[in-house]
Amino acid sequence: MEHQHTAPVDKRAAARGLAAAVEEALAEAPQMPIAHRDDSPLPLVGTTPPVAQPGRPPMSQRATDVSGVMLAGGVASLPVGGSLALVLYAVGQADPVSLAIAGGAPVALVLAVGSLLRSAGRARRDMHTEHHHHYTGTVHQDHRHSNTRGVWARTNNH
Numbered sequence: 001m002e003h004q005h006t007a008p009v010d011k012r013a014a015a016r017g018l019a020a021a022v023e024e025a026l027a028e029a030p031q032m033p034i035a036h037r038d039d040s041p042l043p044l045v046g047t048t049p050p051v052a053q054p055g056r057p058p059m060s061q062r063a064t065d066v067s068g069v070m071l072a073g074g075v076a077s078l079p080v081g082g083s084l085a086l087v088l089y090a091v092g093q094a095d096p097v098s099l100a101i102a103g104g105a106p107v108a109l110v111l112a113v114g115s116l117l118r119s120a121g122r123a124r125r126d127m128h129t130e131h132h133h134h135y136t137g138t139v140h141q142d143h144r145h146s147n148t149r150g151v152w153a154r155t156n157n158h
Contacts (some may be wrong), residue, residue: 052058
């Protein structure tokens with residue numbers, strides 16, 4: 001028991017000696033100012049060229065506008081990412097099949113819409129609004145109108 005009681009006394013004496021050495025070193029160190037204020041007036045116009053200041057670099061108005069839009073888009077993505085993280089945390093207990101269906105549904109929707117748009121573009125491209133017919137010889141144009149009615153179709157040409 002005597003050994004355990006004497007160890008803390010030696011540590012305290014060492015700590016006091018260290019504290020005294022630090023105090024002595026601080027007392028001998030030259031006192032340096034930690035701040036300086038220059039109240040002399042600044043010149044309004046000078047020959048020194050402008051210097052880029054810390055922060056956002058100087059840029060055109062268009063670049064500034066685009067940069068602001070990008071920053072706003074980045075900030076706007078935070079709620080979306082947070083919501084997605086919350087949903088992923090909530091479905092952490094779901095079975096893998098449900099997660100695969102939920103993850104694949106948006107992809108399938110995007111693929112279906114893309115296919116529909118491509119088909120519509122092809123149909124529009126293939127649609128002809130003007131027809132050209134070239135004939136040699138006598139041409140007869142029939143201007144009669146067809147009228148088909150009834151369950152059993154009967155065509156009357158007028």
